[in-house]
Amino acid sequence: MSRESPQQLVQRLIEGYRQTALVGMACQTGLIGELSGKPVSAAEVATRRDWSPTATQRLLRGLELMGLVTSAAVDGSKHPHYALTAAGEWLVATVPGSQSLYARLSLDQYLPGWSRIAVALTGEITPFEAACGTPIWEYRRNHPEAGELFNAWLFQQSSSVIDRIVAACDVTGVRRVVDLGGGAGALIVALLQSSPQLQGVLADQPAVVDQARAELQRLGLADRCETRGIDFFEEVPGDGDLYLLKSVLHDWDDGDCRRILGSVRKAMPQQSRLLVIERLLPETPGEDPQTVWLDLHMLCVTGGRERTLAEYRDLLAQSGLSLRRVIETGGPFRLLEAGPDGVLP
Numbered sequence: 366m367s368r369e370s371p372q373q374l375v376q377r378l379i380e381g382y383r384q385t386a387l388v389g390m391a392c393q394t395g396l397i398g399e400l401s402g403k404p405v406s407a408a409e410v411a412t413r414r415d416w417s418p419t420a421t422q423r424l425l426r427g428l429e430l431m432g433l434v435t436s437a438a439v440d441g442s443k444h445p446h447y448a449l450t451a452a453g454e455w456l457v458a459t460v461p462g463s464q465s466l467y468a469r470l471s472l473d474q475y476l477p478g479w480s481r482i483a484v485a486l487t488g489e490i491t492p493f494e495a496a497c498g499t500p501i502w503e504y505r506r507n508h509p510e511a512g513e514l515f516n517a518w519l520f521q522q523s524s525s526v527i528d529r530i531v532a533a534c535d536v537t538g539v540r541r542v543v544d545l546g547g548g549a550g551a552l553i554v555a556l557l558q559s560s561p562q563l564q565g566v567l568a569d570q571p572a573v574v575d576q577a578r579a580e581l582q583r584l585g586l587a588d589r590c591e592t593r594g595i596d597f598f599e600e601v602p603g604d605g606d607l608y609l610l611k612s613v614l615h616d617w618d619d620g621d622c623r624r625i626l627g628s629v630r631k632a633m634p635q636q637s638r639l640l641v642i643e644r645l646l647p648e649t650p651g652e653d654p655q656t657v658w659l660d661l662h663m664l665c666v667t668g669g670r671e672r673t674l675a676e677y678r679d680l681l682a683q684s685g686l687s688l689r690r691v692i693e694t695g696g697p698f699r700l701l702e703a704g705p706d707g708v709l710p
């Protein structure tokens with residue numbers, strides 16, 4: 366195989382947007398689902414869905430170039446028939462671990478933000494806001510289908526790391542655990558399932574907890590898990606023994622993090638603990654490229670950032686909280702355990 370020249374490398378990097386768009390389109394429109402049975406021609410798919418046959422054919426050809434689809438001649442037909450490759454199968458929405466929601470979310474909400482990345486250098490607003498008109502959380506509130514897509518993806522994505530996090534959570538002496546910005550509830554559900562003595566509070570924006578309530582009911586956990594629609598800049602439930610903030614602080618700049626942590630500090634009983642559950646930014650990018658990419662993603666989409674351990678320690682201290690220990694999970698997340706330091710800032 367010939368090696369990619371420096372010029373080819375640059376060209377491939379420039380054209381990366383095409384791939385995000387094509388994969389996202391294939392999931393968003395249901396084109397992938399149309400290919401998940403026996404091989405079909407572009408014309409058959411187009412007829413089923415009332416799509417343009419030529420556009421369907423051309424898009425399938427693009428997916429084939431990307432290795433997501435394969436085509437073969439079929440007896441009795443002059444048109445090639447298309448099927449998913451092993452990689453394409455990962456985009457089928459019903460497959461365990463499917464990447465379908467991520468592909469749709471990336472096209473719908475992330476690509477627009479990234480497309481205005483230059484704004485980050487000078488702007489008062491995030492690249493996402495420059496592209497879509499409002500900060501991301503407001504956008505998701507104003508476009509419920511965008512919020513539901515994000516929450517569904519988050520639930521699925523969190524589920525893949527949750528076992529290690531739950532195993533690392535020390536719930537000794539804990540009666541009531543409050544998951545702040547708990548999203549669709551993946552973490553609190555797993556904690557309640559693993560520790561039957563626990564009561565939970567899932568606290569998030571009102572529309573988000575409304576969506577989570579149905580899932581808690583379906584799992585038979587509604588009587589053990591209260592849901593509270595809150596704005597964590599304004600109020601935090603005051604009756605917890607253990608507070609969780611997973612993948613929340615990385616969404617916000619330092620000033621907003623201090624406001625959130627300040628609300629937590631004000632609300633939490635003196636003997637309670639806080640677990641900040643985040644990835645840590647490495648000293649050198651090569652140690653953990655994924656977290657470095659996520660940091661850029663935060664720059665473009667939420668206006669937040671990934672942080673080093675020292676940066677989290679400082680944020681906690683500035684909010685009247687002391688970092689007491691760092692618990693490894695064996696995965697990308699660390700549990701930063703903190704408690705009130707006795708002095709309200």
Ligand SMILES: C[S@@+](CC[C@H](N)C(=O)[O-])C[C@H]1O[C@@H](n2cnc3c(N)ncnc32)[C@H](O)[C@@H]1O
Nearest residue numbers: 519523546547548569570573595596597611612
């Ligand atoms: C990146 S998600 C993390 C969700 C969950 N902890 C997880 O790891 O799966 C951040 C969460 O913060 C919530 N959030 C954003 N702004 C909020 C606010 N002002 N008050 C309460 N929750 C908020 C979002 O709705 C979202 O569920």
